[in-house]
Amino acid sequence: MAKRSFLIPGVDKRLLIKDSIKTMPDVTRRRFIAGGASLGALTLLTGCDVVDSSSAEEMLKSVSKFNDAVQSFIFNPDALAPTFPESAITKPFPFNAYYDLDDAPDVSAADWKLEVRGLVDNKKPWTLDELYKLPQVTQVTRHICVEGWSAIGSWTGTPLRDFLKLIGADTRAKYVWFQCADKDGYNSPLDMRSALHPQTQMTFKYANEILPRAYGFPMKIRVPTKLGFKNPKYVVSMEVTNDYKGGYWEDQGYNSFSGS
Amino acid sequence: MASLTVTDEQVRATPAKVIQPAWVRVMHWINALAMILMILSGWQIYNASPLFGFSFPREYTLGGWLGGGLLWHFAAMWLLMINGLAYLVTGFATGRFRKKLLPITPSGVLHDVRAALTFKLGHDDLTVYNYVQRLLYAGIIVVGVLIVLSGLGMWKPVQLYYLVMLFGDYPTARYVHFFCMAAICAFLVIHVLLALLVPKSLRAMIIGR
Numbered sequence: 425m426a427k428r429s430f431l432i433p434g435v436d437k438r439l440l441i442k443d444s445i446k447t448m449p450d451v452t453r454r455r456f457i458a459g460g461a462s463l464g465a466l467t468l469l470t471g472c473d474v475v476d477s478s479s480a481e482e483m484l485k486s487v488s489k490f491n492d493a494v495q496s497f498i499f500n501p502d503a504l505a506p507t508f509p510e511s512a513i514t515k516p517f518p519f520n521a522y523y524d525l526d527d528a529p530d531v532s533a534a535d536w537k538l539e540v541r542g543l544v545d546n547k548k549p550w551t552l553d554e555l556y557k558l559p560q561v562t563q564v565t566r567h568i569c570v571e572g573w574s575a576i577g578s579w580t581g582t583p584l585r586d587f588l589k590l591i592g593a594d595t596r597a598k599y600v601w602f603q604c605a606d607k608d609g610y611n612s613p614l615d616m617r618s619a620l621h622p623q624t625q626m627t628f629k630y631a632n633e634i635l636p637r638a639y640g641f642p643m644k645i646r647v648p649t650k651l652g653f654k655n656p657k658y659v660v661s662m663e664v665t666n667d668y669k670g671g672y673w674e675d676q677g678y679n680s681f682s683g684s
Numbered sequence: 685m686a687s688l689t690v691t692d693e694q695v696r697a698t699p700a701k702v703i704q705p706a707w708v709r710v711m712h713w714i715n716a717l718a719m720i721l722m723i724l725s726g727w728q729i730y731n732a733s734p735l736f737g738f739s740f741p742r743e744y745t746l747g748g749w750l751g752g753g754l755l756w757h758f759a760a761m762w763l764l765m766i767n768g769l770a771y772l773v774t775g776f777a778t779g780r781f782r783k784k785l786l787p788i789t790p791s792g793v794l795h796d797v798r799a800a801l802t803f804k805l806g807h808d809d810l811t812v813y814n815y816v817q818r819l820l821y822a823g824i825i826v827v828g829v830l831i832v833l834s835g836l837g838m839w840k841p842v843q844l845y846y847l848v849m850l851f852g853d854y855p856t857a858r859y860v861h862f863f864c865m866a867a868i869c870a871f872l873v874i875h876v877l878l879a880l881l882v883p884k885s886l887r888a889m890i891i892g893r
Binding site for chain 1: 729730732733749750751752754755756758759762838839840841842843845848854855858
C-alpha cells in the first residue's frame with residue numbers, strides 16, 4: 425500500500441527513479457527521495473511559481489510543528505491505547521511495506537544481534553536467545569497506518585522501558601533511534617516519553633508464534649500509541665540519543681511525532 | 685408563501701436592508717476556503733488507502749502525495765475548526781440560528797419542496813429562508829459537527845478514544861468521515877448551483893445587500 429504513495433504515480437517514472445536511486449549512496453538517496461516528495465508537492469499550487477510553493481511548504485511544516493506543540497500541551501502522553509479481545513484480531517493481519525514480501529529482510533537468527541548504542545551503561549549486544557529470556561507480556565491492540573487502514577493484532581514481547589532500565593539507559597535523553605535490516609536502511613526515532621510508555625514493546629511474537637518474517641522477524645518495536653511507520657520491523661540496533669537523527673518516512677515529510 | 689412575495693420595485697424602494705451581516709459573510713468565505721482545502725487534501729489521503737473501488741483524480745487532490753495531503757489537512761483543520769466554532773457560538777448567541785433556521789416543520793418542508801420542484805418557490809425576500817433552505821442549512825451544520833468529531837477521533841484514536849467509541853470503532857469513524865464529506869460535496873453542488881440561479885443571493889453573501 426505504502427508503495428503507491430512512495431513517489432509520483434506513473435509506472436515509468438517510478439521505475440526510472442527506483443533504478444536510479446539504487447545507484448546512489450545512502451544519504452544522497454534519502455535526500456533525493458525527500459526532494460521527490462517536495463517536487464510532487466509543488467504541483468499542489470498550480471499556477472504558482474517554485475518560490476511560492478516552497479514557502480507554502482515551509483508554512484505547512486511550521487503548522488505541523490505547531491500541531492506537535494499543541495498536542496504535547498493538551499494530551500496525556502501516558503494514555504493507554506485501547507485493548508481488544510482476541511476475537512477482534514484481524515485475520516489475516518496484513519503484510520505492509522513499501523516493498524513486496526519477497527524483498528523483506530530475511531534475517532538469520534543465529535547471526536543476528538541487537539546492537540545497543542549511545543547513552544547507555546551496558547553496550548553489550550544481545551542475542552535472540554538472551555532476549556527471549558526476558559519477561560514478556562501480550563497486547564491485543566489496533567495498528568493504525570498513516571494511510572488510514574487499520575488492523576487489530578496480538579503482539580508479545582518485553583516492555584521497552586524494562587529493557588531500557590536493564591541496560592542502564594539515560595531515560596532523560598530525548599530519543600531512542602531504531603535501525604532496521606531493510607536494505608535501504610529503514611530507521612525511525614521514538615521520543616523518550618513514548619519509549620517509556622507502558623505499552624511500548626520489543627516484540628518477539630505475533631499471535632503467540634515467533635514473529636514471522638512478514639511482521640518483522642526477529643524483532644519489531646510495537647508502539648500502539650503511534651502510527652504504523654513508527655513501529656519499526658527487522659530492528660538491528662537501538663541508540664539512546666539526544667540528537668534527532670531523522671527517519672525513513674519522517675525525512676520524506678510524515679510528521680515525526682505521529683502519535684495517536 | 686404568497687404573503688412573503690415582494691416585487692422588485694418594493695425591494696428597491698425600501699432602504700437597502702442588510703441580508704447577511706458582516707460576520708456571516710466573513711465566516712462563510714473562510715469556511716468555503718477551509719472546506720475546499722480539507723476536501724481536496726482529504727481526497728489525497730483517501731487515495732492512499734481507498735475505502736471503495738475508486739480513487740479521486742490526482743488533479744483534484746492537494747499535497748502531491750500522502751505526506752503533503754496530511755500536512756494540508758492538519759493545517760486547514762485549524763481554519764475550519766476555529767472558524768466553525770466561532771460561527772456556532774455567534775449563531776447561537778445572536779439568535780440567528782433560532783430566527784433563521786427554526787422552525788423546521790415536515791409540512792413546511794414538503795410544501796416548499798413541492799413548490800421548488802414546480803419552480804414556484806419565491807426568493808424575493810432573501811432575509812427569510814424557506815423550509816428547504818432551513819433544512820439544508822441546519823443539516824449541513826450537523827454534518828459539519830459530525831465530520832469534525834469523526835476526524836478528530838481518527839487523528840487521535842488513543843487520546844480521543846471516546847470520540848472513536850461514539851462512532852463504534854476506528855474503521856466506522858473513517859466511513860462516517862467519508863460520507864459526511866460526500867454529503868458536504870452534494871450540498872456544495874446544490875448550494876453553488878442555486879446561488880448562480882439566484883445571483884442576488886450571491887451578491888448578498890459578498891456585499892451584504
